[in-house]
Amino acid sequence: MSLPADTSDYSASPLRRIQARIAAAARNAGRDPTEVTLTAVSKQQPWAAIEPLLLAGQTVFGENRVQEALGRWGQRRGGLELRLIGPLQTNKTRDAVALFDVIETLDRERLAEHLAAEAQRRGQSPRLYIQVNTGEEARKAGVSPLDADAFIGLCRNRYDLPIDGLMCIPPEDQPPAPHFALLAKIAERNGLTRLSMGMSADFEIAIRHGATSVRVGSALFGPRPPLS
Ligand SMILES: *Cc1c(COP(=O)(O)O)cnc(C)c1O
Numbered sequence: 001m002s003l004p005a006d007t008s009d010y011s012a013s014p015l016r017r018i019q020a021r022i023a024a025a026a027r028n029a030g031r032d033p034t035e036v037t038l039t040a041v042s043k044q045q046p047w048a049a050i051e052p053l054l055l056a057g058q059t060v061f062g063e064n065r066v067q068e069a070l071g072r073w074g075q076r077r078g079g080l081e082l083r084l085i086g087p088l089q090t091n092k093t094r095d096a097v098a099l100f101d102v103i104e105t106l107d108r109e110r111l112a113e114h115l116a117a118e119a120q121r122r123g124q125s126p127r128l129y130i131q132v133n134t135g136e137e138a139r140k141a142g143v144s145p146l147d148a149d150a151f152i153g154l155c156r157n158r159y160d161l162p163i164d165g166l167m168c169i170p171p172e173d174q175p176p177a178p179h180f181a182l183l184a185k186i187a188e189r190n191g192l193t194r195l196s197m198g199m200s201a202d203f204e205i206a207i208r209h210g211a212t213s214v215r216v217g218s219a220l221f222g223p224r225p226p227l228s
Pocket residue numbers: 041043064085086169199200201215216217218219
């Protein structure tokens with residue numbers, strides 16, 4: 001079966017449309033499209049919005065709150081990969097480690113300590129990404145780019161944690177490309193190959209800069225309903 005020549009035709013579902021845009025962005029960057037994972041950000045979405053994606057074969061979902069994610073995914077885990085993309089409080093570490101396959105928001109030593117203790121207790125750990133606050137925004141989580149190398153070393157050496165990659169959320173009021181480039185540079189000099197970067201508005205730019213996973217919410221599901 002071949003694709004229709006006009007790919008705008010190929011847009012019956014938002015999932016297929018985003019997949020096609022990811023593949024095109026990868027190819028334009030000279031990359032293999034299978035190197036880029038789509039994390040469908042299901043936070044705040046009703047089950048009726050999520051189910052069609054599951055039926056269409058989407059398996060990777062991102063959530064930003066532990067309790068909300070437990071309510072949504074605690075009972076239906078088979079074959080899925082769940083990623084925590086929001087801040088993690090230390091008192092939720094146990095629940096988070098039990099539920100998530102990947103935690104993308106490791107950003108301070110106290111959390112590393114809790115994650116290590118929990119991994120020890122369970123005999124396994126989720127894959128971990130360190131969040132870098134590339135814009136050094138006071139209100140945003142993440143380690144400062146200047147502290148990133150030391151923090152990566154600390155997590156690996158003192159806490160023996162499986163650090164898989166880096167994650168960032170660029171400032172809303174700036175072009176994202178320099179932030180993606182900075183994250184890629186920090187990863188490269190630390191021997192990390194995974195980069196979680198790019199959201200609905202900028203995932204194609206992130207892919208150009210080496211994103212291996214993009215976190216897409218509203219472009220897949222439409223606008224999020226307000227928090228209840
Ligand atoms: C909500 C959220 C997203 C998805 O944002 P969209 O703009 O809706 O694609 C991505 N990353 C993080 C960390 C988020 O909290």
